[in-house]
Every structure is written in C-alpha cells, then in structure tokens.
Amino acid sequence: xxxxxxxxxxxxxxxxxxxxxxxxxxxxxxxxxxxxxxxxxxxxxxxxxxxxxxxxxxxxxxxxxxxxxxxxxxxxxxxxxxxxxxxxxxxxxxxxxxxxxxxxxxxxxxxxxxxxxxxxxxxxxxxxxxxxxxxxxxxxxxxxxxxxxxxxxxxxxxxxxxxxxxxxxxxxxxxxxxxxxxxxxxxxxxxxxxxxxxxxxxxxxxxxxxxxxxxxxxxxxxxxxxxxxxxxxxxxxxxxxxxxxxxxxxxxxxxxxxxxxxxxxxxxxxxxxxxxxxxxxxxxxxxxxxxxxxxxxxxxxxxxxxxxxxxxxxxxxxxxxxxxxxxxxxxxxxxxxxxxxxxxxxxxxxxxxxxxxxxxxxxxxxxxxxxxxxxxxxxxxxxxxxxxxxxxxxxxxxxxxxxxxxxxxxxxxxxxxxxxxxxxxxxxxxxxxxxxxxxxxxxxxxxxxxxxxxxxxxxxxxxxxxxxxxxxxxxxxxxxxxxxxxxxxxxxxxxxxxxxxxxxxxxxxxxxxxxxxxxxxxxxxxxxxxxxxx
Amino acid sequence: xxxxxxxxxxxxxxxxxxxxxxxxxxxxxxxxxxxxxxxxxxxxxxxxxxxxxxxxxxxxxxxxxxxxxxxxxxxxxxxxxxxxxxxxxxxxxxxxxxxxxxxxxxxxxxxxxxxxxxxxxxxxxxxxxxxxxxxxxxxxxxxxxxxxxxxxxxxxxxxxxxxxxxxxxxxxxxxxxxxxxxxxxxxx
Numbered sequence: 001x002x003x004x005x006x007x008x009x010x011x012x013x014x015x016x017x018x019x020x021x022x023x024x025x026x027x028x029x030x031x032x033x034x035x036x037x038x039x040x041x042x043x044x045x046x047x048x049x050x051x052x053x054x055x056x057x058x059x060x061x062x063x064x065x066x067x068x069x070x071x072x073x074x075x076x077x078x079x080x081x082x083x084x085x086x087x088x089x090x091x092x093x094x095x096x097x098x099x100x101x102x103x104x105x106x107x108x109x110x111x112x113x114x115x116x117x118x119x120x121x122x123x124x125x126x127x128x129x130x131x132x133x134x135x136x137x138x139x140x141x142x143x144x145x146x147x148x149x150x151x152x153x154x155x156x157x158x159x160x161x162x163x164x165x166x167x168x169x170x171x172x173x174x175x176x177x178x179x180x181x182x183x184x185x186x187x188x189x190x191x192x193x194x195x196x197x198x199x200x201x202x203x204x205x206x207x208x209x210x211x212x213x214x215x216x217x218x219x220x221x222x223x224x225x226x227x228x229x230x231x232x233x234x235x236x237x238x239x240x241x242x243x244x245x246x247x248x249x250x251x252x253x254x255x256x257x258x259x260x261x262x263x264x265x266x267x268x269x270x271x272x273x274x275x276x277x278x279x280x281x282x283x284x285x286x287x288x289x290x291x292x293x294x295x296x297x298x299x300x301x302x303x304x305x306x307x308x309x310x311x312x313x314x315x316x317x318x319x320x321x322x323x324x325x326x327x328x329x330x331x332x333x334x335x336x337x338x339x340x341x342x343x344x345x346x347x348x349x350x351x352x353x354x355x356x357x358x359x360x361x362x363x364x365x366x367x368x369x370x371x372x373x374x375x376x377x378x379x380x381x382x383x384x385x386x387x388x389x390x391x392x393x394x395x396x397x398x399x400x401x402x403x404x405x406x407x408x409x410x411x412x413x414x415x416x417x418x419x420x421x422x423x424x425x426x427x428x429x430x431x432x433x434x435x436x437x438x439x440x441x442x443x444x445x446x447x448x449x450x451x452x453x454x455x456x457x458x459x460x461x462x463x464x465x466x467x468x469x470x471x472x473x474x475x476x477x478x479x480x481x482x483x484x485x486x487x488x489x490x491x492x493x494x495x496x497x498x499x500x501x502x503x504x505x506x507x508x509x510x511x512x513x514x515x516x517x518x519x520x521x522x523x524x525x526x527x528x529x530x531x532x533x534x
Numbered sequence: 535x536x537x538x539x540x541x542x543x544x545x546x547x548x549x550x551x552x553x554x555x556x557x558x559x560x561x562x563x564x565x566x567x568x569x570x571x572x573x574x575x576x577x578x579x580x581x582x583x584x585x586x587x588x589x590x591x592x593x594x595x596x597x598x599x600x601x602x603x604x605x606x607x608x609x610x611x612x613x614x615x616x617x618x619x620x621x622x623x624x625x626x627x628x629x630x631x632x633x634x635x636x637x638x639x640x641x642x643x644x645x646x647x648x649x650x651x652x653x654x655x656x657x658x659x660x661x662x663x664x665x666x667x668x669x670x671x672x673x674x675x676x677x678x679x680x681x682x683x684x685x686x687x688x689x690x691x692x693x694x695x696x697x698x699x700x701x702x703x704x705x706x707x708x709x710x711x712x713x714x715x716x717x718x719x720x721x722x
Contacts, residue, residue: 007671007699009648009652009706010652010667010671010699010702011671011672013648013649013652014571014667014668014671014672015672016649017567017570017571018566018567018570018576018579019563019567020563020566020567021562021563021565021566021580021583022566022576022580025562025566025580025583025584026555026558026559026562028584029555029558029562029583029584029587029588030551030555030558032584032588033551033554033555033558033587033588033591034551237681237688237689239689253688253689253692254677254678254688282692282696283689283692283693322696356704357700357703357704373697373700400693400697498690512686
C-alpha cells in the first residue's frame with residue numbers, strides 16, 4: 001500500500017473547489033463601495049472621541065439639561081443596584097457592598113460555549129457604553145458560568161473613568177479586585193469603526209470595555225509580582241530561546257542567526273551564522289549543556305563554544321527535530337515518530353523511543369519528559385541512562401510546551417482544545433490551558449485562565465511559576481497550588497508575550513506588537529522582569 | 535504589473551472608487567478562493583470576500599505602504615473569516631466538495647473517504663491554523679510572506695503549520711488504517 005504524503009494530499013485537496021468568484025459578487029462589492037465612505041486612521045484610544053458637532057451638541061445638552069443625557073434605564077433618580085445576581089453572591093467585601101449606588105444598566109448571566117460567552121445582554125452593554133460616551137454614570141453586572149465556577153464582574157462608569165470589581169475567587173486568588181481605568185474603548189465603538197477581529201458587541205468575549213492598562217490603578221487586589229527593569233528593541237523575527245552561559249540567546253530563523261544578548265544592558269554581544277532550516281523543517285531549537293550551546297537547524301546539530309561564539313561541532317541527524325534538550329553528552333530530540341537520544345560527540349543515536357507526533361520535551365527530576373501530539377495525550381517519563389520508559393501518563397490532552405521544576409512537570413495546551421472537568425476527566429469543548437503533573441503520584445491539576453487562552457509560555461523562577469497571557473500580562477502562580485500570586489502588566493493590550501526563559505534572577509520575556517490594520521513591521525521587544533518579594 | 539497595482543492603490547486611497555473597483559476585480563477570485571478554503575462554505579466565502587473588500591476600501595487610508603496592499607487585504611480577509619467562523623461555528627461544509635471528481639483525476643490519491651477525513655480534520659482546526667495551511671499549500675506563499683500578511687512572527691507560522699499538518703496527517707493515517715482494515719481502496 002502506498003503511503004500517503006500528507007503535504008501532497010492536502011495540496012491536492014485544497015486545489016479542488018471554486019477558484020472563481022460567483023457572478024454578481026464584484027458588482028455587489030462595487031455597489032457597496034460606492035455607498036461607503038473611507039475612514040481616516042485614528043489611534044485606538046481615540047475611538048471614544050466625539051465628532052465636533054456631536055461634541056458641541058453634547059456640551060449644550062449638558063449645560064441645558066444634564067439629566068436628559070444621563071443614560072440610566074427607567075427611574076431618573078439613581079437607585080441602588082437591582083441585580084438579582086448579586087443578591088445572594090457570597091463573600092462580598094465591605095468596600096464592595098458599601099459602594100455608592102449608580103444607575104443600573106442591567107445584568108447578564110452568560111454561559112460559555114467553545115470558550116466564548118453566548119447570548120450577551122447587548123442592551124445593557126449599550127446602556128453602559130452610552131453612559132460612558134455621555135460622561136454619565138452607570139453600573140452593569142455580568143456573571144460568566146465556567147467549569148471553574150461563576151466569574152463575577154461589576155463594571156461601573158464614572159465621569160471620566162471606569163471602575164471594575166472582579167471576584168477572583170474561582171481563579172484561585174481568593175480575593176476580590178478593584179481597579180480604576182481612565183482610558184478605554186469599547187467593542188461597540190470598534191464594531192462601528194472596524195467590524196473585524198470579532199470586535200462586535202455580541203462576540204466580544206467577556207470584554208465590556210477594552211482598557212488601556214497604563215491608565216489603570218489597582219485600588220484593591222493582588223500584589224504586583226515583578227517589575228520590568230529592562231527592555232531592548234529587537235529585530236522582527238527574533239525568537240527567545242535560552243538563558244545560558246550568563247547570556248540570553250535569541251534565534252532569528254529568517255536570517256539564519258543565533259544572537260547572544262548581554263543580560264546587563266540588552267546589547268548584542270555576538271551574532272553567529274547558523275543557516276536557515278529548509279522548506280517546512282521545524283523551528284530552530286537551542287539547549288545548553290555544561291560547556292557547549294547546542295542548536296538544531298533542520299537535520300543539523302550544531303555546537304557553539306560560548307567562549308568564542310564559534311560553531312565548533314556539527315552532526316548530521318536522521319530527522320529534523322522539533323525540540324532539543326541536552327544533558328550528560330546526550331542530545332534528546334523529538335521528531336515526527338518519537339524521541340531520539342544522540343551522542344553529541346559522535347552523532348550516533350543511542351536511544352529511540354516511539355511516540356506519535358511528539359511535541360514537548362524537557363529534562364528534570366532525574367528524567368527526560370516527552371509528550372505526544374496525536375490527541376491521545378501521553379506523557380512519557382524516560383530514564384536518561386537506559387532510554388527506558390519508566391512510566392507513561394495518560395493526561396488526555398495535547399501539550400505543546402513542557403517545563404520541569406518545583407517538583408512537578410508543567411505543560412501548556414492549545415487553546416479551545418480540551419477542558420478538565422471538575423470530576424477529573426477531560427472533555428472536549430473548552431480550554432485546557434495548563435496542567436501540573438506530580439511525577440510521583442501522577443496527580444493532575446489544571447488552571448483555566450480567565451482569558452480563555454492557554455499561556456503560550458511558562459518559566460520557573462524564585463519559587464514561582466510564571467505564565468504569560470494574551471493582552472500583555474504575565475502571572476506569577478504558586479507552583480504547588482497554581483493559585484494566582486500576582487501579575488506584571490504590560491503597557492499595551494496588543495503586546496503579545498510569546499516566549500519566556502529564566503536566568504540571572506530574572507524572567508526574560510519576548511513580545512511582539514502588531515497593528516492589525518497596518519503592515520508596518522512588528523515591534524519585537526525583549527523584557528527583563530525581576531520578581532518582587534512574595 | 536506591480537507598478538499598476540500600486541498606482542491603483544494610490545488612487546483608491548485618495549477616494550477613487552473606480553480605482554478600487556479595478557483593484558477588487560484583480561483580487562476577487564483569489565480572495566474568494568482563499569475564503570472558501572478557510573471557511574469550507576461557498577455562502578460564507580461569498581460574504582467574507584465582500585466584507586473584506588468593503589473593509590479594505592474603508593480602511594485604505596490607513597495602509598501606509600501601497601506595495602503591501604495584497605498582503606494587507608489578505609490579512610483583512612483572514613480576520614473576517616475568523617469572525618465568520620466564530621459566528622457560524624457549525625456551518626456545514628459545502629456539498630460541492632463531496633461530489634466525485636470528474637476532471638480526469640479519478641486515479642488521484644484523493645478518494646472520497648480521504649476528502650471526508652480531511653474535511654473533518656480541517657473543521658477541527660482553529661481559524662488561525664486553517665489560514666496558514668491555505669496560504670502555504672494553496673497560494674504557496676513563503677513563511678515570511680504568510681507572517682507578514684497575518685502579522686505574526688515567522689516562528690509562529692511554522693508552529694501553526696506544524697500543528698495543523700500534524701492534525702491532518704493523523705486524519706490521513708487513520709483513514710489509511712481504516713482502508714487497510716477493510717481491505718478496500720488499496721493502491722500500489
């Protein structure tokens with residue numbers, strides 16, 4: 001039987017289907033274009049600005065009859081919150097219970113399907129947004145049912161600011177949080193201006209407002225987990241790979257370069273030509289042993305001497321690795337069909353462990369850890385000396401990144417993939433962001449981030465597990481309980497944190513920021529974050 | 535050709551709907567083809583193509599480099615497709631796809647059952663994963679071109695492509711095993 005070549009088959013499959021737009025589509029586009037005006041570019045935070053005439057009218061309205069533009073629904077006298085959802089809500093702190101009453105826009109109890117709330121209370125959101133636009137005051141209550149339990153958020157519009165109260169108890173922080181932000185826009189505003197990216201009132205995830213975090217003040221809430229002590233502008237395409245030999249190592253695969261960054265000033269110490277992987281070969285991977293930095297580029301394993309930043313060894317591999325980990329003279333690599341251990345001195349394969357679509361790889365706790373990527377969710381614990389599989393764990397979820405430390409193995413899954421139900425089993429349809437596996441007992445823990453996304457990267461430092469999240473946020477978690485201990489907030493919501501390594505007492509984070517409506521080069525930055533006392 | 539395109543973009547940016555309509559005419563077949571392959575629905579693809587082009591028209595003054603119009607409009611299209619998939623997560627696959635091949639490729643590797651498996655596996659991919667597969671294996675763009683169009687790092691393109699192809703490969707292998715088990719569909 002002939003083996004099917006997936007790429008060929010997929011290309012043949014994709015070649016089928018229509019290649020010509022239906023009759024009338026171009027005419028429909030032209031007709032709509034004729035009736036549609038172009039919009040000038042404006043920064044995100046200016047969407048709330050009034051057009052001049054509207055601003056004048058609004059000002060007159062304020063001067064003549066301020067109450068007429070107040071947004072509350074029903075009674076014109078501010079009344080206490082009429083929320084049914086809050087009536088029996090447990091553990092409300094005094095400073096929440098005693099908040100001053102504001103006009104009530106309504107509430108919503110949202111159920112989550114595929115990680116996204118369904119059936120938003122659009123009228124209530126519109127009421128809140130109208131209050132914001134008209135410098136009025138209003139309150140809105142939202143509860144989202146999740147597998148972790150209900151999430152409560154109370155959003156209050158004040159003149160010139162937004163207050164947000166969040167009950168973080170289901171997220172494990174055992175705390176309420178209150179913050180105040182002074183700059184924001186709304187999914188409704190974005191939907192009017194730029195109806196893409198899902199920024200519609202109905203499909204705006206859990207976003208009532210999109211705040212600029214630099215304008216926010218935490219009034220009550222968890223402590224700040226760390227502070228950004230250094231930032232370096234990097235080149236588009238740079239990817240953070242490792243901290244080793246007192247340096248940060250960055251790969252630019254597009255240019256075939258390995259970069260060595262000075263941790264003290266972020267300066268470029270050295271730039272080493274490693275070549276580019278060919279075609280669809282996996283990404284370059286980097287790992288260090290005692291005195292050599294090892295790099296896989298396609299089917300080549302390169303050894304870089306950190307003393308003179310020169311390539312001093314090159315081995316041919318039988319497969320192009322996806323991951324690399326090195327210890328005691330063995331380079332462990334993952335390929336399509338399993339895990340291989342290669343002697344770095346000779347290039348000889350000494351161990352071969354079969355594993356379908358192996359994804360994550362890490363060394364620690366006296367073992368090599370590798371997991372499958374075939375949907376079965378198998379995690380192998382491998383004896384590094386013999387290559388024997390000591391134990392296999394059925395974790396039931398694909399994991400893409402593995403980190404070992406603090407007595408456990410941590411893995412991040414793909415978004416919208418699998419959810420761990422409270423009963424301990426996995427089921428489809430939600431998110432499975434983070435798994436902690438106790439290697440002795442095989443016990444699993446999970447954390448569901450409130451953003452509904454898996455943390456793309458993890459690091460362990462200073463007794464903390466550091467997990468980045470979309471929207472420019474990094475959390476410090478208790479590595480044993482996964483309780484949220486604090487966070488580091490970035491200045492831009494659009495700054496995506498991608499990779500994390502730890503070293504020199506710091507967490508190193510690579511980010512990129514892009515404007516979805518522009519094609520300027522992405523802004524790539526390397527951050528150094530120092531933990532604050534916990 | 536590229537100069538003509540840039541000139542049309544420049545004119546369209548200043549508000550010439552005639553110029554934009556010419557641009558749309560040159561792009562619409564390709565955009566529709568891409569949208570169909572991401573969304574797997576002719577009706578949704580039609581909607582997405584129209585919405586993407588109208589958005590491109592409205593947002594055109596924001597495009598700073600006219601030479602990058604093609605990548606930019608593809609980025610808008612992919613974003614619109616993502617939005618459509620969120621609105622219509624259960625949209626049915628176009629039945630056109632399930633019709634037997636009639637163009638002389640009957641002996642091709644793509645049996646109906648394989649196409650069915652691919653459709654199912656593809657339906658489980660996220661919009662982002664679908665987009666990189668289509669741009670790579672239908673438009674044959676390079677990783678750098680895809681990264682520029684989608685606004686993501688090339689490494690992310692690579693990892694998304696790897697994950698997506700792994701999923702499709704798994705589906706194909708399952709179909710192969712199934713075919714082998716029932717001793718039909720064997721080709722040499």
